Amino acid sequence: MSITDKTRKVLWGRSGNLCAFCKTPLVLDASMLDAESVVGDECHIISGAAKGPRHDPSFSPELNDDLSNLLLLCRVHHKLVDDQPETFSAGMLRQLRGNHEAWVKERLRQSDRAEAPTIVRSAADIPTHLLLVTSAKTLLDHAAGCHGRYYDYPDDLSEPDLDAVGAFLQNLTDWIDVGLDEPHERISAQRSLAENMMDLDEAGLRIYLARERQQLRGGIAAPSAFYVLHLRIVRHNDPGQISLGSSESR
Known part of the structure; x- marks a missing residue:
């Protein structure tokens, strides 16, 4: 399987185009000579590879590319959490994603309530x-x-x-x-x-x-x-x- 277009859109939308770790924008503006640059990664919380970070043999392969197993990060923090899987456990990353998505939702709600300039x-x-x-x-x-x-x-x-x-x-x-x-x-x-x-x-x-x-x-x-x-x-x-x-x- 692979990440579906719908799953990808929901992941980026709920994350607000921001790294869940550092809140860095993940799509950078185009320059005078080149198009926009995507600097974000759709990261797996539990790796499907046998020797991958946080691999769990009991985890269903069918859920590997499910929204619940994905996290949006900048490339710096993608490498960090995969290099340090003991520090950044699956439970911690799920909590990180949940906190970030709640933060994005609240920011959007505040924007909706903001007084017109x-x-x-x-x-x-x-x-x-x-x-x-x-x-x-x-x-x-x-x-x-x-x-x-x-x-x-x-x-x-x-x-x-x-x-x-x-x-x-x-x-x-x-x-x-x-x-x-x-x-x-x-x-x-x-x-x-x-x-x-x-x-x-x-x-x-x-x-x-x-x-x-x-x-x-x-x-x-x-x-x-x-x-x-x-x-x-x-x-x-x-x-x-x-x-x-x-x-x-x-």
Whole structure:
């Protein structure tokens, strides 16, 4: 006999694609050049071979490939339990499998009960004024680490001005999404965005922004900070600009 497709599916499903010993994922993601890699083994608790680990002459050969005699392990722990059959007895491995499957079931139950992810805003953290920005460095200081964005710009822009605004917003979005963790990336972003900001200035447009701290709640993780960038593009003569005695304007 051999392990049937149904038995194999039930074993992997109840094990949650995890090693029963160390909880390591047993299917690794594909790379840019190769397909996924399966690093898990369907292990026999009692070996059907006469000199195999935990062999029991009284054990029915018909049950050799039964679900009750199988355990899903990574290849490291498969070798460990077979090299040390006295330490890892049949009873111990059955208990290990039972504990693991119960753990997987409970984790899935908790996931089903988890609150749907949602963003919560606090009135105290919502910016009341936006900062006038004239340098790409200041822009990046505020934009780095933001997970969301609120963009606003005049609705009566000419075609050339609209192209300049679109190019700037797209460029900024791309750099934020890529990440600005490396110095080289940050310098490249600063140089590129400075050119966009010059185009906006020549078109008579200014940039105002602020950073808002929101909170991501729900799911299975603890609440975490969720930063959002408020960015507004206005004309140089926009009457909504109010001096506050510093570089900030409303």
